[in-house]
Amino acid sequence: MTHVKTTREGQASADGSATADGSMRSERRAHLVVLAGELFAQRGYRATTVREIADAAGILSGSLYHHFDSKESIGDEILASFINEVLADYRGAVASAGNPRAVIEQIVRSTSRTLARHRAALAMLQNDWSYFAAQPRFAYLPRALREIERIWVSQLEAGKESGLFRADLDSKLTYRLLRDVLWIPEQWRRTRGYGTDQVVDAFLRILFDGIANRA
Amino acid sequence: MTHVKTTREGQASADGSATADGSMRSERRAHLVVLAGELFAQRGYRATTVREIADAAGILSGSLYHHFDSKESIGDEILASFINEVLADYRGAVASAGNPRAVIEQIVRSTSRTLARHRAALAMLQNDWSYFAAQPRFAYLPRALREIERIWVSQLEAGKESGLFRADLDSKLTYRLLRDVLWIPEQWRRTRGYGTDQVVDAFLRILFDGIANRA
Amino acid sequence: MTHVKTTREGQASADGSATADGSMRSERRAHLVVLAGELFAQRGYRATTVREIADAAGILSGSLYHHFDSKESIGDEILASFINEVLADYRGAVASAGNPRAVIEQIVRSTSRTLARHRAALAMLQNDWSYFAAQPRFAYLPRALREIERIWVSQLEAGKESGLFRADLDSKLTYRLLRDVLWIPEQWRRTRGYGTDQVVDAFLRILFDGIANRA
Amino acid sequence: MTHVKTTREGQASADGSATADGSMRSERRAHLVVLAGELFAQRGYRATTVREIADAAGILSGSLYHHFDSKESIGDEILASFINEVLADYRGAVASAGNPRAVIEQIVRSTSRTLARHRAALAMLQNDWSYFAAQPRFAYLPRALREIERIWVSQLEAGKESGLFRADLDSKLTYRLLRDVLWIPEQWRRTRGYGTDQVVDAFLRILFDGIANRA
DNA sequence: TATGAATGAGGGTTCATTCAT
DNA sequence: CATGAATGAACCCTCATTCAT
Numbered sequence: 001m002t003h004v005k006t007t008r009e010g011q012a013s014a015d016g017s018a019t020a021d022g023s024m025r026s027e028r029r030a031h032l033v034v035l036a037g038e039l040f041a042q043r044g045y046r047a048t049t050v051r052e053i054a055d056a057a058g059i060l061s062g063s064l065y066h067h068f069d070s071k072e073s074i075g076d077e078i079l080a081s082f083i084n085e086v087l088a089d090y091r092g093a094v095a096s097a098g099n100p101r102a103v104i105e106q107i108v109r110s111t112s113r114t115l116a117r118h119r120a121a122l123a124m125l126q127n128d129w130s131y132f133a134a135q136p137r138f139a140y141l142p143r144a145l146r147e148i149e150r151i152w153v154s155q156l157e158a159g160k161e162s163g164l165f166r167a168d169l170d171s172k173l174t175y176r177l178l179r180d181v182l183w184i185p186e187q188w189r190r191t192r193g194y195g196t197d198q199v200v201d202a203f204l205r206i207l208f209d210g211i212a213n214r215a
Numbered sequence: 216m217t218h219v220k221t222t223r224e225g226q227a228s229a230d231g232s233a234t235a236d237g238s239m240r241s242e243r244r245a246h247l248v249v250l251a252g253e254l255f256a257q258r259g260y261r262a263t264t265v266r267e268i269a270d271a272a273g274i275l276s277g278s279l280y281h282h283f284d285s286k287e288s289i290g291d292e293i294l295a296s297f298i299n300e301v302l303a304d305y306r307g308a309v310a311s312a313g314n315p316r317a318v319i320e321q322i323v324r325s326t327s328r329t330l331a332r333h334r335a336a337l338a339m340l341q342n343d344w345s346y347f348a349a350q351p352r353f354a355y356l357p358r359a360l361r362e363i364e365r366i367w368v369s370q371l372e373a374g375k376e377s378g379l380f381r382a383d384l385d386s387k388l389t390y391r392l393l394r395d396v397l398w399i400p401e402q403w404r405r406t407r408g409y410g411t412d413q414v415v416d417a418f419l420r421i422l423f424d425g426i427a428n429r430a
Numbered sequence: 431m432t433h434v435k436t437t438r439e440g441q442a443s444a445d446g447s448a449t450a451d452g453s454m455r456s457e458r459r460a461h462l463v464v465l466a467g468e469l470f471a472q473r474g475y476r477a478t479t480v481r482e483i484a485d486a487a488g489i490l491s492g493s494l495y496h497h498f499d500s501k502e503s504i505g506d507e508i509l510a511s512f513i514n515e516v517l518a519d520y521r522g523a524v525a526s527a528g529n530p531r532a533v534i535e536q537i538v539r540s541t542s543r544t545l546a547r548h549r550a551a552l553a554m555l556q557n558d559w560s561y562f563a564a565q566p567r568f569a570y571l572p573r574a575l576r577e578i579e580r581i582w583v584s585q586l587e588a589g590k591e592s593g594l595f596r597a598d599l600d601s602k603l604t605y606r607l608l609r610d611v612l613w614i615p616e617q618w619r620r621t622r623g624y625g626t627d628q629v630v631d632a633f634l635r636i637l638f639d640g641i642a643n644r645a
Numbered sequence: 646m647t648h649v650k651t652t653r654e655g656q657a658s659a660d661g662s663a664t665a666d667g668s669m670r671s672e673r674r675a676h677l678v679v680l681a682g683e684l685f686a687q688r689g690y691r692a693t694t695v696r697e698i699a700d701a702a703g704i705l706s707g708s709l710y711h712h713f714d715s716k717e718s719i720g721d722e723i724l725a726s727f728i729n730e731v732l733a734d735y736r737g738a739v740a741s742a743g744n745p746r747a748v749i750e751q752i753v754r755s756t757s758r759t760l761a762r763h764r765a766a767l768a769m770l771q772n773d774w775s776y777f778a779a780q781p782r783f784a785y786l787p788r789a790l791r792e793i794e795r796i797w798v799s800q801l802e803a804g805k806e807s808g809l810f811r812a813d814l815d816s817k818l819t820y821r822l823l824r825d826v827l828w829i830p831e832q833w834r835r836t837r838g839y840g841t842d843q844v845v846d847a848f849l850r851i852l853f854d855g856i857a858n859r860a
Numbered sequence: 861t862a863t864g865a866a867t868g869a870g871g872g873t874t875c876a877t878t879c880a881t
Numbered sequence: 882c883a884t885g886a887a888t889g890a891a892c893c894c895t896c897a898t899t900c901a902t
Contacts, residue, residue: 044345046261050872063887071872108419127345130259178422204323207393210425265897278862286897474775476691480893493866495894531857557775560689596858603847604856632818640855641819643811695876708883716876
């Protein structure tokens with residue numbers, strides 16, 4: 001057993017910098033993570049078997065366990081590093097001052113670059129969100145999503161107060177509508193507290209008129 | 216084998232009216248479909264076992280096979296009736312004349328009601344799209360998606376030509392951006408042919424200014 | 431899945447009467463438990479594979495899971511019913527009044543009969559005690575052992591106070607020395623050529639009077 | 646392969662003096678045996694993985710194979726040296742003349758000291774006796790046990806003939822009842838709060854005189 | 861219609877061991 | 882002497898499905 005394994009239990013690796021310090025991690029291992037990520041993205045995390053990953057690497061399935069504690073560990077490694085970068089994007093945008101419109105623009109621009117670098121993670125979350133969200137080990141994912149929502153809502157609110165955005169904007173709903181476009185589309189059904197008509201009207205309003213205030 | 220089973224092979228049941236002739240189908244069977252749908256929506260289609268469905272119905276898993284050929288049949292029944300209604304919504308909106316803006320508005324309004332009646336199907340598609348999309352039996356799903364895209368794009372194009380929508384709108388991209396909000400979020404990566412910057416710019420433009428032409 | 435499975439989680443089945451009410455349990459299942467018990471006794475619990483159990487039953491290993499949640503469940507069923515009977519023996523002996531010598535004699539006689547009926551459980555505990563003792567699911571085993579120790583020690587103490595037993599006896603230490611003879615040690619069944627009663631009598635004789643000839 | 650490996654095949658090392666010629670054996674190797682023994686004692690031989698041993702030594706599991714042929718070799722080394730000392734104790738006691746009572750007393754006293762020096766071996770035999778007993782490589786263990794039984798039985802018989810022990814004693818049965826107390830049973834070390842001498846004295850007292858008060 | 865028992869393929873994982881470097 | 886990577890067999894378990902009763 002190599003000493004580079006991710007921890008099997010304990011606080012999710014998302015709390016630390018999962019790969020930032022990973023300079024020493026073997027290239028073999030890194031290669032395996034990339035391979036696995038590609039398969040996860042193509043077929044989904046659950047639908048991908050460790051045997052398929054091993055096959056892609058040209059080894060036997062058991063040999064994967066020389067590098068990783070479990071299939072979950074591989075997923076965790078991919079997801080945690082992704083979510084940490086995204087969170088950094090958001091925090092960076094907020095910290096860099098600027099008015100809400102500038103902050104939102106920076107968020108969108110920086111995360112879009114991060115997303116491009118983490119295609120596998122994004123695909124995994126889209127395909128198997130409900131699975132990850134339910135698992136204790138991946139509790140940091142819903143947690144991160146909540147922080148992201150907080151940031152969006154506070155920026156939208158600030159924009160409304162400063163007159164940059166339309167005063168009739170429903171910040172929370174607007175975020176919900178937008179998130180999925182950028183992101184992991186949580187179910188409509190979870191958009192509790194809004195009637196269907198409300199959702200539709202808000203969508204059409206944004207779709208046709210946008211959120212910017214018309215001077 | 217009972218005579219009410221769905222066909223296991225052959226053209227997907229989506230091509231006919233899945234439930235239109237279902238007057239003879241036992242209520243028991245219909246109840247089982249609803250039960251299964253709820254579980255599929257909660258846990259995802261693949262993650263739900265036939266045992267869980269049987270448990271929820273208070274019978275043994277083997278007994279389900281008196282009503283259905285397979286787990287796939289149940290999924291098919293749920294998905295096909297949903298997609299057929301949605302397709303009907305789209306076709307109806309197009310047929311009802313009106314300008315592109317009116318058509319789009321009607322599409323959004325009518326499908327939103329259909330979606331509300333088919334929560335389970337929607338959740339299934341969100342969670343397990345990649346699975347269904349890859350299976351021959353569910354080939355009608357990507358097919359339906361393609362028709363829906365054609366309708367959106369043609370309406371957006373018509374709107375541009377008539378001056379209702381902004382002339383600089385990228386119809387295909389606009390559809391892709393919108394679809395996920397309404398719908399099944401296909402992966403960004405599949406939006407090939409667009410550079411990241413293009414996507415981001417388009418998103419921001421729509422987000423801030425909307426798609427409506429400023430008079 | 432049949433509804434007779436033992437619970438996978440929760441308080442150990444030892445707390446209830448594991449088999450006392452088991453009149454409804456299928457004979458097939460009961461037969462499988464016996465088969466498994468024999469293998470566990472011969473080779474040890476850990477050393478016995480579910481495949482071996484299934485082979486012995488003439489079915490495939492997966493089929494065992496129609497009857498049991500897990501290998502642990504089978505072990506639990508065997509062990510819990512055993513330990514409950516032993517505990518009942520001890521409590522019965524204590525409740526039946528009598529002086530400490532009579533109580534100890536009754537304990538030895540009644541448990542020796544119980545042990546004879548639960549050869550498999552005894553062998554399992556002998557071979558894999560350290561394993562069971564460490565597992566949460568089998569926490570009731572150390573718990574039972576502690577109760578048994580309390581009973582022995584209190585009877586030995588009472589015997590000393592009443593002058594029945596030697597005043598210089600260290601009760602706790604004496605129990606420790608005896609326990610293994612009655613109990614965790616090698617199988618009685620291997621002491622071929624002796625009837626149970628003979629063994630019990632010999633044991634009681636040595637316990638009370640020692641091996642030295644009284645001059 | 647280093648030249649210090651134990652032989653993998655052939656007559657068990659128990660037949661020779663396992664460590665008598667070990668002067669040249671590296672201290673590293675000896676240290677590894679001790680480490681392994683501790684783990685074997687704690688978790689059982691089978692339950693301990695070579696990885697755990699290597700981890701405890703601060704090396705990788707593969708590196709262990711520079712010192713030992715196999716996991717079995719380590720076990721053999723520990724067990725053989727133990728059993729040889731015990732056998733020496735028994736033979737010494739018999740050779741030192743004395744009446745049967747003296748011989749038995751000496752056996753108990755000397756083996757109890759040997760046992761104290763070989764905690765790991767004792768624990769291993771307790772936990773995994775059935776495993777070792779079944780393996781050809783460890784055939785010397787049952788063989789040793791048979792010699793030990795012969796000695797006990799002959800001493801008990803001699804004691805009966807000479808009038809030292811009760812004439813109604815069943816020697817073979819008595820040995821079986823006693824063996825586990827001295828031997829395969831739970832660890833003496835768990836009998837905390839008692840010194841070895843105390844335990845030995847108590848045992849001899851009960852063995853010879855029983856627990857009943859002599860009126 | 862339902863039960864109860866079984867199938868069979870495949871799932872993730874473990875572990876003693878090997879070997880080139 | 883040690884590493885790091887891999888083997889290969891076995892392990893416990895899951896699950897859609899079948900079928901005699």
